Amino acid sequence: MLSMLRRPFFWIITLAVVAFALAPVYGNDVSLRESLLLDALYITLASNLNLILGYAGYVNFGSIVFFGLGGYICVWLVNSYSWPLAPSLMVAGVCVSALALIFGLGILRLRGAFFALATIGVIEAVQAFVENFTPWGGSAGIYLSSEIFRPLGGPAHALWVIYFMMVAVMGLSLYLSYAIKTSKFGLGLLAIGQNEDAAAILGVPTPLYKALVYSVSAFLPAIAGGLYFFKSAFIQPSDAFDLSLSTEALVVGMLGGQGTVTGVAIGAFLYEELRGYLLTSSTFANFQLVVSGALLLLIVLFFPGGLMGFIYSRFPRTQKVLE
Amino acid sequence: MTALLQLDKVSKRFGGLQAVKDLSFEVREGEIVGLIGPNGAGKSTLFNLINGVFAPDTGRITFAGTDITGEKPYRVARSGLSRTHQIVQPLTNMTVLDNCTVGACFGKENLPLARAQVAARDAIAVAGLEDRAHMLAMHLTIAGKKRLELARALAAQPKLLMLDEVLAGLNPTEVEYMIGVIRRIRDRGVTILMIEHLMQAIMSLSDRIVVLNFGQKLAEGLPGEVAQHPQVIEAYLGNPKLAEELQGSSAHV
Numbered sequence: 290m291l292s293m294l295r296r297p298f299f300w301i302i303t304l305a306v307v308a309f310a311l312a313p314v315y316g317n318d319v320s321l322r323e324s325l326l327l328d329a330l331y332i333t334l335a336s337n338l339n340l341i342l343g344y345a346g347y348v349n350f351g352s353i354v355f356f357g358l359g360g361y362i363c364v365w366l367v368n369s370y371s372w373p374l375a376p377s378l379m380v381a382g383v384c385v386s387a388l389a390l391i392f393g394l395g396i397l398r399l400r401g402a403f404f405a406l407a408t409i410g411v412i413e414a415v416q417a418f419v420e421n422f423t424p425w426g427g428s429a430g431i432y433l434s435s436e437i438f439r440p441l442g443g444p445a446h447a448l449w450v451i452y453f454m455m456v457a458v459m460g461l462s463l464y465l466s467y468a469i470k471t472s473k474f475g476l477g478l479l480a481i482g483q484n485e486d487a488a489a490i491l492g493v494p495t496p497l498y499k500a501l502v503y504s505v506s507a508f509l510p511a512i513a514g515g516l517y518f519f520k521s522a523f524i525q526p527s528d529a530f531d532l533s534l535s536t537e538a539l540v541v542g543m544l545g546g547q548g549t550v551t552g553v554a555i556g557a558f559l560y561e562e563l564r565g566y567l568l569t570s571s572t573f574a575n576f577q578l579v580v581s582g583a584l585l586l587l588i589v590l591f592f593p594g595g596l597m598g599f600i601y602s603r604f605p606r607t608q609k610v611l612e
Numbered sequence: 613m614t615a616l617l618q619l620d621k622v623s624k625r626f627g628g629l630q631a632v633k634d635l636s637f638e639v640r641e642g643e644i645v646g647l648i649g650p651n652g653a654g655k656s657t658l659f660n661l662i663n664g665v666f667a668p669d670t671g672r673i674t675f676a677g678t679d680i681t682g683e684k685p686y687r688v689a690r691s692g693l694s695r696t697h698q699i700v701q702p703l704t705n706m707t708v709l710d711n712c713t714v715g716a717c718f719g720k721e722n723l724p725l726a727r728a729q730v731a732a733r734d735a736i737a738v739a740g741l742e743d744r745a746h747m748l749a750m751h752l753t754i755a756g757k758k759r760l761e762l763a764r765a766l767a768a769q770p771k772l773l774m775l776d777e778v779l780a781g782l783n784p785t786e787v788e789y790m791i792g793v794i795r796r797i798r799d800r801g802v803t804i805l806m807i808e809h810l811m812q813a814i815m816s817l818s819d820r821i822v823v824l825n826f827g828q829k830l831a832e833g834l835p836g837e838v839a840q841h842p843q844v845i846e847a848y849l850g851n852p853k854l855a856e857e858l859q860g861s862s863a864h865v
Contacts, residue, residue: 473717473725480714483703490663490701492689492718492768 306460343548346482351408357529359511360518385511393503430525546597622671646818694770696761702749719768739763
């Protein structure tokens with residue numbers, strides 16, 4: 290682990306995280322904070338999706354299920370059992386990871402388009418379950434009272450605490466992506482992504498690795514979901530299991546460059562900034578999915594390697610520093 | 613010499629096709645065994661049965677004293693049995709070094725990453741790919757990809773190496789080079805079971821030869837014996853009398 294400290298890329302991540310955390314503190318800029326919070330959320334979702342999509346080569350449309358379920362478990366524990374935020378988040382992460390491991394062992398037997406379809410099925414199934422699950426408020430969802438912010442020093446202070454926690458989750462996602470990429474586990478995943486049959490013949494324990502990465506990629510998005518819906522003080526199935534957010538996470542990965550840590554993070558940042566602009570501008574409001582569709586088409590056609598693919602081919606030396 | 617790999621009445625059927633039938637033979641430690649036979653004789657299927665791509669319908673396969681019948685490919689690889697593919701299967705978007713590191717990481721020794729890279733470099737040197745270690749596998753020529761298959765299997769430091777037509781599609785210079793490589797691998801104490809169509813090469817390399825036809829064993833023995841075997845000549849040339857004619861004509865010379 291100590292050898293990580295000697296790698297430049299570790300410090301690049303650390304620098305980015307510190308910049309995120311400090312930027313809105315100067316000048317107490319609340320609107321910048323809200324915008325960066327969404328950036329951090331997108332980077333978290335996209336980086337974790339990248340573990341299974343970019344490394345292991347499995348197209349997962351269901352990544353949003355981890356986010357939504359994490360949100361539900363956390364909000365429910367806070368609301369019904371008056372748990373504090375931190376343990377609720379941990380429990381949400383662990384439960385969703387365990388659930389993903391069980392799902393993963395089942396649906397990861399499928400490959401290619403069949404797997405992608407099955408993950409859409411997972412979203413639909415989980416959403417249908419939650420809509421009919423009365424302890425979680427069914428389709429009406431769960432509202433939190435403003436009392437929940439009191440332990441965090443009142444609403445205004447709580448929003449800062451939540452922001453720093455979200456940035457921490459983003460940082461952990463980036464470190465995790467990097468640590469996996471440079472590990473034996475990561476090498477096995479990349480081999481699976483290239484040619485699963487050849488990987489198995491070379492000795493990579495494919496079913497175990499796939500289920501593990503599916504489970505690992507669920508943990509931090511579940512915590513991010515808990516934070517996000519705790520902040521909103523409201524959760525309902527249509528927000529928690531929104532297929533379009535899953536699709537956006539896929540677009541972000543392709544935009545930045547699948548399988549790279551830097552590219553996915555930059556892609557998520559740029560995409561979310563663009564989305565924020567489109568949503569608030571009067572001409573393009575509610576237009577952002579059309580733009581993401583068009584972007585995806587252009588990337589697939591002209592830049593299959595995404596942003597990092599382009600940078601690597603132009604400046605091969607960056608490959609040694611930027612993972 | 614003890615048997616490293618033992619097949620006992622192994623059979624496999626694909627629908628109406630009996631690909632392998634009641635096949636028994638063994639490979640002893642330290643030898644090179646050649647597996648020959650006409651196209652469709654079941655040679656590649658046999659490799660797939662041994663390393664777990666398919667499970668045999670009946671029969672038993674024992675490797676180094678353990679029963680590996682129907683075991684998953686990654687478990688077979690871990691137990692010290694590596695193979696190459698007739699149709700090359702490189703991890704295309706990874707470098708030659710990374711390809712071999714995968715082999716070393718997940719092979720018999722289950723090495724950690726840093727030591728796996730050392731083993732990978734060693735295997736790359738044996739296969740003569742040092743100058744291309746950092747090239748992406750997809751950019752190699754077919755001869756390069758064949759060497760990569762070999763290097764990757766070797767990086768796993770196997771006890772038994774199964775080679776599926778590593779010489780096919782190579783030009784004579786490349787063939788000669790590969791024969792040298794295979795000899796060097798054997799000298800390191802690796803047992804080899806190889807499929808090959810190139811008769812001169814397999815006759816000179818093998819200690820023993822097993823001949824398959826229609827999924828059954830037609831003959832087994834020293835290269836010289838097998839080459840004289842009338843049924844083998846018939847299987848290859850199609851005319852039952854051709855063997856006698858050839859022998860007759862050679863007697864006249």
